[in-house]
Amino acid sequence: MLHLRLRQWEVFCAIAQSGSTVAAADAVGLSQSAVSAALQQLEAGMGAQLFARTGKRLILNDLGRSLWPEAQALLEQAQLLEQATRATAPAAPVQLRLAASTTIANHVLPPILAGFMQRYEQVRFDVVIGNTREVAQSVTDARVDLGFIEGASHWTELEVQPWRDDELVLIAAAGDALVQHARQAPLTVQELRACRWLLREEGSGTREAVEFAVLSHLHEWPVVAVLGSSEAICTAVARGAGISCLSRVIAQPWVDRGELAILPTELPAMQRPFSLLQRRGKKRSPVLQALVQACTDAA
Secondary structure: OOOOOHHHHHHHHHHHHHOOHHHHHHHHOOOHHHHHHHHHHHHHHHOOOOEEEEOOEEEEOHHHHHHHHHHHHHHHHHHHHHHOOOOOOOOOOEEEEEEEEHHHHHHHHHHHHHHHHHHOOOEEEEEEEEOHHHHHHHHHOOOOOEEEEEOOOOOOOEEEEEEEEEEEEEEEEOOOHHHHHHHHOOEOHHHHHOOOEEEEOOOOHHHHHHHHHHHHHHOOOOEEEEEOOHHHHHHHHHOOOOEEEEEHHHHHHHHHOOOEEEOOEOOOOEEEEEEEEEEOOOOOOHHHHHHHHHHHHHO
16 A cells, blocks of 8 residues: 655745745645645654754755655656647646846747747646756756756766757947957957956856867956856946856847947857757656747757
């Protein structure tokens, strides 16, 4: 006889996600007392505690962290069983949890999600934004169903699906004398070494791609600022703080408004991949598969 019930694992995952029985109760549609009771029954059935109590917060302990991915997989399999006899479009509301690195989350993903929600009105999205390293960690920890990253993936425990290519461009303030000079003759490696550079933070897919595409040729560069947002870099560059290298999808609106200019250089054309991440062996629900297809079609 099974002593642990699916509802208890659903409560466990909701508490792990939110850190409190109050928020978990809202997520699973139960009262707080029912959530607390379900957790007590689960821990009694396991014969061990799964959370450390810190004030009103519940934080996964070592055992809880080890069980969380398995519990998520169990719930996903239950959802697949429920959806096996349904059409692709869900009849009941479905929540998809996504994580995306900043360029994708701010500039590439929104129109795809908007079109998807018009087609599937019952689908809701919870999108977490972070750098590439943070997105991969969210997928690894089973906090999200699907991740979107920029650049290469170094996580062997995750499945990586190539999605689309992204062009990287060098930018400067539109009125910078360097722009006029570069229009006469593309900037050389020596000239680029003498520039003041603004870069994204370590762990960013943009930072890694720029280091690979640019630093591999320059070997050294004076970095005057490290900023955790590509938009912040655009603002600083537009005001003459230095130059940078960013995705064209970010820089182009600034170029169109006449605030930034793209610098011609002697460097080779620079591209990086966008990829989709999921846990290895995870089976996609029909709705998640439809989202992946929508992303592929948009590419």
